[in-house]
Amino acid sequence: MTDLPAPEKRVWLRHPSLRIGAVASLVFLLVGFVSIAWVPYPIEVINVGAAMQDPSPAHWLGTDHLGRDMLSMIMKGTLTSFVVAAIAVAIGALIGVPLGLAAAAWGGPAEWFILRVNDFLFAFPALIIAILITTIFGPSAINAMIAVGIFNIPVFARVARGGALSLKTLDYVGAARLAGMGPIEIARRHILPNIASLIIVQATIQLALGILAEASLSYVGLGTQPPATSLGLMLKDAQTYALLKPSLALIPGITIILIVVALNLAGDGLRDQLDPKLRRLGGARGAA
Amino acid sequence: MALLKVDELTVRFGGTPVLDAVSFEIGKGQRFGVIGESGSGKTMSALAIMGLLPEDAELSGTLIFDREPLPADEEARAKLRGKRIAMVFQEPMTSLNPLEKAGAQVAEAMHLAGQAQGDPRADVERLFVEVGLEPGHAARYPHELSGGQRQRVMIAMALAGKPDLLICDEPTSALDLITQRKVIDLIDRICSDRGMALMFISHDLKAVAALCTKIMVVRRGKVVEMGDKLDVLGHPKHDYTKLLLAAGRHRARTLMRAPISGDMLVARDLTKRFRQPDVSIFEPRPPLTALDGVNFTIRSGESLALVGPSGSGKSTLARIIVGLDRATKGELEFDHQVYHGTDLPRTLRRDISLVFQDPFGSFNPRLTIGESVAEPLRLEQGAEFDELGRRIVEVVQAVGLSPDMLNRFPHEFSGGQRQRFAIARALITRPRLVVLDEPVSALDVSVRGEVLVLLNRLRADYGLTFLVISHDLDMVRIVADRVMVMDKGRIIETGTPAQLLDKPQEPLTKELIAASLPDVGIVPVL
Numbered sequence: 115m116t117d118l119p120a121p122e123k124r125v126w127l128r129h130p131s132l133r134i135g136a137v138a139s140l141v142f143l144l145v146g147f148v149s150i151a152w153v154p155y156p157i158e159v160i161n162v163g164a165a166m167q168d169p170s171p172a173h174w175l176g177t178d179h180l181g182r183d184m185l186s187m188i189m190k191g192t193l194t195s196f197v198v199a200a201i202a203v204a205i206g207a208l209i210g211v212p213l214g215l216a217a218a219a220w221g222g223p224a225e226w227f228i229l230r231v232n233d234f235l236f237a238f239p240a241l242i243i244a245i246l247i248t249t250i251f252g253p254s255a256i257n258a259m260i261a262v263g264i265f266n267i268p269v270f271a272r273v274a275r276g277g278a279l280s281l282k283t284l285d286y287v288g289a290a291r292l293a294g295m296g297p298i299e300i301a302r303r304h305i306l307p308n309i310a311s312l313i314i315v316q317a318t319i320q321l322a323l324g325i326l327a328e329a330s331l332s333y334v335g336l337g338t339q340p341p342a343t344s345l346g347l348m349l350k351d352a353q354t355y356a357l358l359k360p361s362l363a364l365i366p367g368i369t370i371i372l373i374v375v376a377l378n379l380a381g382d383g384l385r386d387q388l389d390p391k392l393r394r395l396g397g398a399r400g401a402a
Numbered sequence: 403m404a405l406l407k408v409d410e411l412t413v414r415f416g417g418t419p420v421l422d423a424v425s426f427e428i429g430k431g432q433r434f435g436v437i438g439e440s441g442s443g444k445t446m447s448a449l450a451i452m453g454l455l456p457e458d459a460e461l462s463g464t465l466i467f468d469r470e471p472l473p474a475d476e477e478a479r480a481k482l483r484g485k486r487i488a489m490v491f492q493e494p495m496t497s498l499n500p501l502e503k504a505g506a507q508v509a510e511a512m513h514l515a516g517q518a519q520g521d522p523r524a525d526v527e528r529l530f531v532e533v534g535l536e537p538g539h540a541a542r543y544p545h546e547l548s549g550g551q552r553q554r555v556m557i558a559m560a561l562a563g564k565p566d567l568l569i570c571d572e573p574t575s576a577l578d579l580i581t582q583r584k585v586i587d588l589i590d591r592i593c594s595d596r597g598m599a600l601m602f603i604s605h606d607l608k609a610v611a612a613l614c615t616k617i618m619v620v621r622r623g624k625v626v627e628m629g630d631k632l633d634v635l636g637h638p639k640h641d642y643t644k645l646l647l648a649a650g651r652h653r654a655r656t657l658m659r660a661p662i663s664g665d666m667l668v669a670r671d672l673t674k675r676f677r678q679p680d681v682s683i684f685e686p687r688p689p690l691t692a693l694d695g696v697n698f699t700i701r702s703g704e705s706l707a708l709v710g711p712s713g714s715g716k717s718t719l720a721r722i723i724v725g726l727d728r729a730t731k732g733e734l735e736f737d738h739q740v741y742h743g744t745d746l747p748r749t750l751r752r753d754i755s756l757v758f759q760d761p762f763g764s765f766n767p768r769l770t771i772g773e774s775v776a777e778p779l780r781l782e783q784g785a786e787f788d789e790l791g792r793r794i795v796e797v798v799q800a801v802g803l804s805p806d807m808l809n810r811f812p813h814e815f816s817g818g819q820r821q822r823f824a825i826a827r828a829l830i831t832r833p834r835l836v837v838l839d840e841p842v843s844a845l846d847v848s849v850r851g852e853v854l855v856l857l858n859r860l861r862a863d864y865g866l867t868f869l870v871i872s873h874d875l876d877m878v879r880i881v882a883d884r885v886m887v888m889d890k891g892r893i894i895e896t897g898t899p900a901q902l903l904d905k906p907q908e909p910l911t912k913e914l915i916a917a918s919l920p921d922v923g924i925v926p927v928l
Contacts, residue, residue: 285764286774288726289827293778294751307768 132383137321138376146193155183194344195337199324206266214274232268240265278308311388411463435538435614488560494552505540515563550581583917671732694891698862705868707882760819765812772808818849
């Protein structure tokens with residue numbers, strides 16, 4: 115089939131789940147970034163006198179047990195969650211993609227070694243190892259990023275290797291080899307641009323998982339430390355008052371759900387759009 | 403009385419018609435051929451009849467089958483499919499379920515068509531024999547069958563419901579020459595035995611001529627010409643039909659030349675074995691021998707053709723010569739330097755180039771054509787930048803294209819144009835030996851001839867040496883000075899095209915030549 119670039123761009127935005135997911139993700143991201151410059155109330159200031167207030171014009175989402183403004187907390191927490199998850203994805207992609215490409219390019223013992231290390235990492239529940247790392251090196255947001263990032267490496271390595279293997283046998287890669295290009299140059303010029311869509315989709319999904327992982331680590335006290343805050347840390351603080359004031363737990367909890375759902379919708383939508391095989395499947399011809 | 407009557411059939415995708423008011427009739431037991439190039443809409447006409455059009459297609463016009471209009475309702479349509487109308491698809495590998503045995507799939511087709519009474523095994527066996535398979539093949543999975551055998555299974559499935567009309571959509575174009583002929587003969591026999599009507603869709607004039615009595619020529623969704631076989635092929639009225647007929651005859655002039663000087667490439671005892679995955683750890687499989695002690699010489703300035711059935715090792719040999727693969731045993735000598743494949747010295751890489759078979763897979767879709775064509779120039783160390791720019795313009799003009807096309811992307815070009823660019827890429831380093839792996843087999847018939855003319859001209863202009871891999875014997879006659887026949891990794895016969903094609907000695911060569919279908923019609927004057 116011929117690929118027509120012009121109409122494709124229009125379809126891009128027509129895909130409903132992609133549009134909803136992308137817009138919602140961007141809104142949360144924007145809220146997070148705004149919190150760098152401005153929040154309604156500083157979150158480091160404790161005002162026990164104003165604790166546990168219900169939502170009001172002054173405090174849109176109420177205040178927590180220390181009298182901090184919940185809206186400000188959510189804004190800062192969203193930022194922390196995104197930053198931790200994004201850096202973890204970056205660690206995974208920057209190390210995992212080259213490893214996957216190397217495995218596909220060299221094959222043989224190099225590939226065997228990379229795949230076995232991958233299997234090794236996959237075999238451990240990611241969160242347990244993250245807990246191990248943060249307990250050894252001390253709980254902090256940075257250690258949480260590294261811990262989650264390490265477990266993103268095999269995911270990206272797999273995706274990159276799979277994509278590269280399917281492209282490797284194509285004639286244009288053969289033509290590049292005939293032109294005297296080495297494996298690194300071929301990977302950069304011919305393979306990477308053609309598997310970029312796969313990696314972007316995987317990154318979106320890993321971003322959602324990273325936000326969940328950060329929340330879990332902070333919830334058990336191994337991630338972000340006060341006075342900074344994250345959505346997971348807010349959940350942890352709220353559990354003592356869960357019966358007294360459930361909204362303290364519900365607000366960060368719902369925020370996490372919304373972010374993860376938005377990112378997953380965007381990821382699924384992107385995959386449908388970027389993978390022409392899946393897109394054609396709807397109108398594919400049946401067999402007799 | 404017509405079995406199928408198609409009236410003003412129009413199929414659109416988002417406003418653009420792929421079929422435009424097409425009308426035709428197929429009588430009971432009639433053989434109807436549809437000729438057209440890729441993208442002409444011929445497959446869409448078959449899918450419209452079967453009710454298998456993609457969901458976003460808009461259909462208008464009337465389809466009348468056996469005096470009743472074909473129902474629009476999917477459920478009612480499904481009852482006709484496989485029972486009264488059956489279809490054989492182009493690619494037998496993707497049309498069969500890889501997880502089920504061939505016999506079970508035929509039995510399922512019978513069951514769905516309501517033809518299964520009692521034990522279907524006897525019926526399946528009868529069908530297998532009818533399509534020229536052994537009953538034992540029923541117990542095999544599709545990957546254990548060859549391409550021709552898979553297509554026979556597909557035909558058996560189509561026959562399971564005892565249809566009145568069999569639609570075949572390019573059933574032989576994925577097969578090699580000998581198998582192609584056998585499948586065509588099979589369809590021919592089955593249609594006469596069963597008195598079944600046939601709608602045979604192909605871009606291959608000869609295949610259509612061999613099978614059909616009535617022919618329709620389609621171009622860009624419109625019927626260009628329709629009529630009796632003898633009329634359409636004997637006295638074509640439309641220019642397009644004339645063009646197709648002329649292209650099918652490859653009227654390019656042969657370029658016979660004595661080799662200029664000594665040996666350019668010598669292969670000695672070249673052997674290639676591929677490791678095969680073991681069945682289990684207790685049952686290792688022996689390596690697959692793709693090349694088995696191949697010896698030959700290419701002299702400077704000659705054009706050597708390599709012919710043989712698919713799987714005979716032709717492409718493996720080409721990949722080793724250009725340095726994409728490494729021989730297990732034996733050696734090659736190019737210009738007095740010995741190499742074994744991938745260890746081809748970098749200084750020699752610019753002297754040997756390859757033109758790939760498929761012009762659609764040989765360009766990176768994300769690079770402009772110019773970037774891809776210029777890629778081999780990195781082998782030209784020390785050349786001036788301006789000189790390289792001139793080189794690109796020269797080579798693009800040499801293949802008959804314009805340099806201002808270089809900034810466009812591959813999908814903007816037709817198959818023929820892409821293959822010209824692929825040839826330009828192969829020539830840009832001014833090689834001495836060009837290996838061409840089936841250079842025209844992926845192209846439409848009407849552009850094959852001009853690419854062959856181009857190849858002959860380039861060879862004369864630049865003093866090139868060719869190694870042409872092909873299964874198309876007509877093409878071999880035009881481009882080759884000498885022919886080698888290969889089978890099962892060995893070279894079994896060598897000679898000039900005249901010697902070999904007119905007086906073949908080996909059984910395989912005889913079979914290859916017997917498999918080519920007779921020429922059609924007259925040679926029209928354009």
